[in-house]
Amino acid sequence: MENQELEILFQQKIDREEKIEPKDWMPEAYRKHLIRQISQHAHSEVIGMQPEGNWITRAPSLRSKVVLLAKIQDEAGHGLYLYSAAETLGVTRDEMLNALHEERAKYSSIFNYPTLTWADIGAVGWLVDGAAIVNQVSLQRTSYGPYSRGMVRICKEESFHQRQGYEIMAHMAQGTPEQKAMAQDALNRFWWPSLMMFGPHDSDSAHSAKAMRWKIKRETNDELRQKFVDKTVQQVEVIGLTIPDPELKWNEEKGHYDFGEINWDEFYNVISGNGPCNKQRLSHHKKAHDNGAWVREAAEAYARKKQKSVAA
Amino acid sequence: MSKQDNQWPLWEVFIQSKTGLPYKHAGSVHAPDKEMALQNARDVYTRRSEGTSIWVVLSDNIVASNPDDQEAFFDPANDKVYRHPTFYVMPEGAKHI
Ligand SMILES: [Fe+2]
Ligand SMILES: [Fe+2]
Numbered sequence: 001m002e003n004q005e006l007e008i009l010f011q012q013k014i015d016r017e018e019k020i021e022p023k024d025w026m027p028e029a030y031r032k033h034l035i036r037q038i039s040q041h042a043h044s045e046v047i048g049m050q051p052e053g054n055w056i057t058r059a060p061s062l063r064s065k066v067v068l069l070a071k072i073q074d075e076a077g078h079g080l081y082l083y084s085a086a087e088t089l090g091v092t093r094d095e096m097l098n099a100l101h102e103e104r105a106k107y108s109s110i111f112n113y114p115t116l117t118w119a120d121i122g123a124v125g126w127l128v129d130g131a132a133i134v135n136q137v138s139l140q141r142t143s144y145g146p147y148s149r150g151m152v153r154i155c156k157e158e159s160f161h162q163r164q165g166y167e168i169m170a171h172m173a174q175g176t177p178e179q180k181a182m183a184q185d186a187l188n189r190f191w192w193p194s195l196m197m198f199g200p201h202d203s204d205s206a207h208s209a210k211a212m213r214w215k216i217k218r219e220t221n222d223e224l225r226q227k228f229v230d231k232t233v234q235q236v237e238v239i240g241l242t243i244p245d246p247e248l249k250w251n252e253e254k255g256h257y258d259f260g261e262i263n264w265d266e267f268y269n270v271i272s273g274n275g276p277c278n279k280q281r282l283s284h285h286k287k288a289h290d291n292g293a294w295v296r297e298a299a300e301a302y303a304r305k306k307q308k309s310v311a312a
Numbered sequence: 313m314s315k316q317d318n319q320w321p322l323w324e325v326f327i328q329s330k331t332g333l334p335y336k337h338a339g340s341v342h343a344p345d346k347e348m349a350l351q352n353a354r355d356v357y358t359r360r361s362e363g364t365s366i367w368v369v370l371s372d373n374i375v376a377s378n379p380d381d382q383e384a385f386f387d388p389a390n391d392k393v394y395r396h397p398t399f400y401v402m403p404e405g406a407k408h409i
Contacts, residue, residue, distance in 0.1 A: 024379045073359070080356050084340040093319040093342065150339070157360070296344075300320065303345035 003027075014215050019145040022088040030214055033207065034144055035089050036105070037216065039096045042082035043107035045075050047281050051115040052124060060118060067164050068121065074157050081153055085146040101286055109267065110193050112275030119172050119179075119186035125165015127187075127194040127232070133158045134228045135198065143215035166235065173239040180240075187236070188244045195259075196267045198225040229257050322371040323349040325356075327363040335367055343368075 001009075006025050013020070020026055049072050056072070059065035083093055099105035110128050115121060136158065140151045172183040199221040202208055211217040219227075229248075236243050247260035269275070320342040326335040338357045343349035349368040358366070377385055393399050402409060 021379065023376060070359075077356050077359060080341070081339055087322065087340065146339075153339075296320065299344040299348065303348075306345065 011213075014143050017215075019148060020143055021145045029210070030216075031089050033211060033214070033216060034147065035086055035091050037211075038082055038086040038089075038147055039091065039099065040106050040108075042079045042086060042096070043100050043105060044111065045079035045082060047107045047111045047285060048128075049075050050281055050284060051111055051113070051277075052121060054115050055118060055121050058118070059121075064168070071125065071161050071164060074161065078154050078157070081150040082147075085144075085150045088146045097289065101282070101289075103273070103282070106271065107281075108197055109270040109275060110197050111281060112270050112277045113189070113193055114277055116189075117182050117186060119169065119182040120190070122165050122168030122172060122183065123186035123190040125161050125163075126169050126235075127165070127190050128197070129158055129161040129165060130232060131194045131197045131228050133162060134224050134231075138217075138219045138224060141215075141218045147216075166239075169241070170239045173241055183239075184241050187241050191244050192262060192266075193270075195225055195229070195262055196270075198222070198228070200264070200267070226256055229259055233257055320344045323353070323368040324371050324374060325353040326367040326369070327353075327357060328365040329363055331364050335365075338362075340371060341368070 007027055010020075010026060010030075020030075052068060052072050052075075056065060056068055059068050083096060086096060087093065096105065100107070110131075115124060133155065136151050136155050140148060140155060142148045142151065169183050169186070172179045174180075175183075199205060202220040202222050205221055208217065208220060212220065233243065233248070245260045247258065249258050251258045270278070273279075321344070322340050323343055323346075324340050325338045327338045328335045338353075341349060341352040341356055343352050346368060350366060353366050353368050354363075357363070389395075
């Protein structure tokens with residue numbers, strides 16, 4: 001069959017809401033788009049462990065420490081689910097890691113912001129995981145089978161992440177005036193970067209139209225961002241904090257909140273490597289990877305040795 | 313590729329969520345041998361007691377049908393409606409059959 005013909009059949013299959021599986025024929029551009037998106041999603045899960053890992057040794061109680069550890073361990077798991085989904089498209093783990101280390105692959109810009117106080121751990125779980133959930137719930141319906149199944153698994157685990165973060169924020173917001181101020185400060189710093197997580201406006205998003213046609217993406221950046229704002233405003237009110245946006249206002253007619261414009265200069269600046277922590281995040285990842293090299297080698301040598309003794 | 317940095321062979325992971333139920337594919341892990349493949353599969357795919365039992369299989373050892381041949385491959389079953397109970401005409405009034 002000609003490629004053109006195959007492509008028509010492929011699109012019909014997608015339009016019928018049938019999932020695409022690894023061995024199915026797919027346009028090269030579809031495969032490429034998925035490898036880019038899934039690997040960057042995986043990198044985000046893994047790099048995202050760093051800002052939270054920063055507080056494990058200083059968590060204020062044993063309870064919060066075991067919770068934070070479990071949460072971060074989940075994120076490592078999410079990274080692995082996603083790498084494994086990407087590998088079904090014919091890319092190797094090595095290639096993906098190299099792309100990250102050589103800065104050819106990106107990860108979510110949110111993780112280039114520092115976690116300065118314990119309240120930031122609350123803000124990250126509540127807002128950053130909250131925004132990720134909105135995106136991932138939508139991606140459960142993505143057209144590529146392994147990606148979709150990974151998303152279903154991840155979504156089951158995420159709600160604990162968001163609740164533990166919100167619990168920290170609620171707790172601090174009811175504490176001393178200093179603690180409440182700390183919670184507000186964390187909200188102030190993480191609110192806008194959280195909205196940026198959904199990416200540029202649909203009109204400015206290079207990959208959006210194709211991804212929608214192929215049903216890799218099921219809702220647009222702006223639709224998802226609106227969903228996140230709509231559900232978060234009430235949660236902010238309940239704990240008595242204020243969203244740092246003077247233009248935030250309920251729009252009766254639309255049935256949605258209006259909100260101010262994102263500082264896109266900041267977004268592109270952080271994406272292109274100039275955020276507060278870009279260098280630190282990447283060099284830490286490289287260091288951890290290199291420091292683990294002997295473990296990988298030793299385990300391999302041990303496996304070889306055992307195989308020999310079985311054969312002997 | 314930068315330096316040679318083996319990520320170990322790939323294993324497919326199958327999990328039985330409860331005794332009596334069939335094993336279901338969960339995803340894959342990298343591991344140097346079968347013991348570590350099992351341990352990695354446990355850590356990655358059953359952090360919330362999602363399983364009572366795990367199988368790991370080297371991905372290379374899995375043989376899969378080709379989706380391009382799907383029609384021809386499954387064709388033999390298509391004209392054998394007599395394999396289904398609805399094919400048979402039961403006498404009027406017969407019960408529990
Ligand atoms: Fe995650
Ligand atoms: Fe999470």
